[in-house]
Amino acid sequence: MDILENGLHSLKNAIHNLKQLETAPESDREYIIKDAIIGIHHSTETIFKYLVKEKQELLIFKDLNDYFTKEMKFKLNNNGEKSKSYQGNTITYMEAIDRAAVLNDLKISKIDYGTFDKLNKLRNSITHHEYDLTEDLVKYLIAQVLTIVFPIYNEKLPNFKEYIKEHKLDLKGTNQVNDLHIWKFIRHFTLLKKIFKSNQFIKKHKEDDKEFNKYLNGKKKERDRESLIKFHECPCCKEEFFKKEYVYFEAAEEVMYYGHCLLCNISLNKDDANYIEVTYGSYDSFLKLFKKDIAILKDLLYMEDLASRISSEDASVINAFLDDDEISGFLLEYLEAIFDKALFDVLVDECYSINYDSSELDDAVAWNKELEVSEVIDHIHEFDVSQIKQMVTNCTVLQIKPEISNTAFNNAIEQEFVMNTCVGHHYPHTNEDVTVDVKITFKLDPSIFNEIIMDNQFS
Numbered sequence: 001m002d003i004l005e006n007g008l009h010s011l012k013n014a015i016h017n018l019k020q021l022e023t024a025p026e027s028d029r030e031y032i033i034k035d036a037i038i039g040i041h042h043s044t045e046t047i048f049k050y051l052v053k054e055k056q057e058l059l060i061f062k063d064l065n066d067y068f069t070k071e072m073k074f075k076l077n078n079n080g081e082k083s084k085s086y087q088g089n090t091i092t093y094m095e096a097i098d099r100a101a102v103l104n105d106l107k108i109s110k111i112d113y114g115t116f117d118k119l120n121k122l123r124n125s126i127t128h129h130e131y132d133l134t135e136d137l138v139k140y141l142i143a144q145v146l147t148i149v150f151p152i153y154n155e156k157l158p159n160f161k162e163y164i165k166e167h168k169l170d171l172k173g174t175n176q177v178n179d180l181h182i183w184k185f186i187r188h189f190t191l192l193k194k195i196f197k198s199n200q201f202i203k204k205h206k207e208d209d210k211e212f213n214k215y216l217n218g219k220k221k222e223r224d225r226e227s228l229i230k231f232h233e234c235p236c237c238k239e240e241f242f243k244k245e246y247v248y249f250e251a252a253e254e255v256m257y258y259g260h261c262l263l264c265n266i267s268l269n270k271d272d273a274n275y276i277e278v279t280y281g282s283y284d285s286f287l288k289l290f291k292k293d294i295a296i297l298k299d300l301l302y303m304e305d306l307a308s309r310i311s312s313e314d315a316s317v318i319n320a321f322l323d324d325d326e327i328s329g330f331l332l333e334y335l336e337a338i339f340d341k342a343l344f345d346v347l348v349d350e351c352y353s354i355n356y357d358s359s360e361l362d363d364a365v366a367w368n369k370e371l372e373v374s375e376v377i378d379h380i381h382e383f384d385v386s387q388i389k390q391m392v393t394n395c396t397v398l399q400i401k402p403e404i405s406n407t408a409f410n411n412a413i414e415q416e417f418v419m420n421t422c423v424g425h426h427y428p429h430t431n432e433d434v435t436v437d438v439k440i441t442f443k444l445d446p447s448i449f450n451e452i453i454m455d456n457q458f459s
Helices: 003-020 026-055 064-076 093-104 112-126 135-156 160-164 175-207 209-225 270-278 282-293 294-301 310-323 325-353 356-364 382-397 402-414 444-455
Strands: 231-233 240-250 252-260 371-376 418-427 432-444
Touching: 003 026, 003 135, 003 252, 026 093, 026 112, 026 135, 064 270, 093 112, 093 209, 112 135, 112 270, 112 282, 135 160, 135 175, 135 371, 160 282, 175 209, 175 294, 175 310, 175 325, 240 270, 252 270, 252 432, 294 325, 294 356, 294 444, 325 371, 325 382, 325 402, 325 432, 356 418, 356 432, 382 402, 382 444, 402 444
Parallel strands: 371 432
Antiparallel strands: 231 240, 240 252, 418 432
């Protein structure tokens, strides 16, 4: 069994273990979870080592100095022959992530990297029976790792799609992944509402400097009265008024906490801490990155069975944070970006079906300029329309206000989409084959979406 086969075998077993949880008796669940964690960790480490090896085999070894020293000694003692049996230690899990990402130019975000690190710490803590995550959180972490690595494997591993199909490992639409997306959406915006409320609270107090200083001094006295308690910098207001009520430790190091801030009045609970620990890794990372993380909503909009997976309890929590005006504003930005991206991806294929005017191409070559083309699209593939319709329907399922969804959708279909490409052309004046740079401006005919617009989704 070679290194890739080994990694895929562990991946297959881990996913099968994960799927067993849906029907496993309570007595077996902890063992299944443990095996799934170990399997996902081993498969990720092994497959990423394969990605390193494919670029430069030597880089799977941890100590390159040791390798070259021993190889040189072998050459000197064996008439210049090269050793074929070096047995040095290979790189660790996180080293494999680092090297594979750099060598293969993998698209791994800070959140993705933090997820890999969290899996590594969880795997290490299992050997000491010290992990403190619930079954649901472990499932979410595993599902999150898999949603990161699958696109990488699809691109980099030979015949990966066929392997997934053969062994029934496709995760799209599974309970594990769908539940992860719903949980992330709810926790993300629930925490965001707390932060917005806290910011508004401080902003209101600061409108009057005299009153704010009075408030601040009062809170300082309140803090001083609790002399036995250490106060920390609040992740929200950045002042040292935060009282940690619970702290998570891994390998004797603090990794997460929750509690209450005397100054800005934010209260972070266990659910908030668990969400940050499994996803962003720190409150600071969340505050820096949440505006860009449109996948929180995008993943839900593509979910076919969303309506059946949203419980009444979920709906109640969602309704609570959707009432916030600031949340509504961010949802509008998220939705516009999601619809823009979906329509842009549809229009990319249209670039290849344009019939260019030969005389315009000749002119572009003669003047060494970019060809500018404008196209109005009055038809797109039925599958693409159904995907857009699914997204629109799920906006309603998520109880997003119609005026927000309507505005985002209309803004997306009414804008111009600009794409840059190039086209091959035979230039008759020099009898040469040349490449012409092309700037294409697409405009969508809104009538394409009449059925969606009129179908009670955006009435």
